[in-house]
Amino acid sequence: MNHSPNDLIMLFNDLFRETYRTVLVRGSDEPEYLPVSEPLGLAQVVFAHGYYASALHEISHWCIAGEHRRTLHDYGYWYCPDGRTPEQQRAFEQVEVKPQALEWLFSIAAGSRFHISVDNLAGDGAADDTGFRLSVVRQAGDYLRGGLSGRALGFLDTLKRFYGTGDSFVEAWQQDIGRIAPSYSELDTLRKTETV
Structure with a gap:
C-alpha cells in the first residue's frame, strides 16, 4: 500500500480546514504547531521532513489538544530535546x-x-x-x-x-x-x- 504524506495533507485539510481553521503542512526540520496569528489566518500542524509517520504523530497531538492549547505555540508544552536525563x-x-x-x-x-x-x-x-x-x-x-x-x-x-x-x-x-x-x-x- 502506498503511504504518501500528500494523502494525509489532503485528508486532514479537507476535514479540518474550514471547521477548525487548521491545515497540515510539510516542514523541514522539527515538527511544531503554529496557532492562528491573524484574524483570517490558519493554524498549522507542521510535520518533519515530509515523513508519513511524523504527520500521523503531529495530527495525534492536534487531536488531543483542547481549545485553549490550540491557541498556543506547540500547544504550550515544554519539550526537552533528545539526550534527556x-x-x-x-x-x-x-x-x-x-x-x-x-x-x-x-x-x-x-x-x-x-x-x-x-x-x-x-x-x-x-x-x-x-x-x-x-x-x-x-x-x-x-x-x-x-x-x-x-x-x-x-x-x-x-x-x-x-x-x-x-x-x-x-x-x-x-x-x-x-x-x-x-x-x-x-x-x-x-x-x-x-x-x-
Whole structure:
C-alpha cells in the first residue's frame, strides 16, 4: 500500500480546514504547531521532513489538544530535546502515551506500520520501555472503548474509508498488540472490547 504524506495533507485539510481553521503542512526540520496569528489566518500542524509517520504523530497531538492549547505555540508544552536525563525521560514518556496510542490507531487505519518512539537516542533510551509500551496499548484500548474525541474519531474514520481498512481494523490492531508490547497479557479482554 502506498503511504504518501500528500494523502494525509489532503485528508486532514479537507476535514479540518474550514471547521477548525487548521491545515497540515510539510516542514523541514522539527515538527511544531503554529496557532492562528491573524484574524483570517490558519493554524498549522507542521510535520518533519515530509515523513508519513511524523504527520500521523503531529495530527495525534492536534487531536488531543483542547481549545485553549490550540491557541498556543506547540500547544504550550515544554519539550526537552533528545539526550534527556532519566527524570526528564520519565516525564516525556508520561506525556507521550496518549499521542502515541492515537498515532498507533491512525497507523492501523492507514495500513501503515507504527513504531513506539522514546525519542532519546542521545540519552539512555527509555526510562521504562516495557511500562511505556504497556501504557500505550492500554490507552489505545481505552480510546477504542469510547474515549476518542470528535476530531480524533473523525480522522480515524476518514483514514479507514480512504485506505479501505474498516472491516479489518479491529483484527489488525489486536494482532499488532504482540509486536508493540510482547509482555501484554490482557489480550482476551481486548478481544471482547467493542471498538469504533
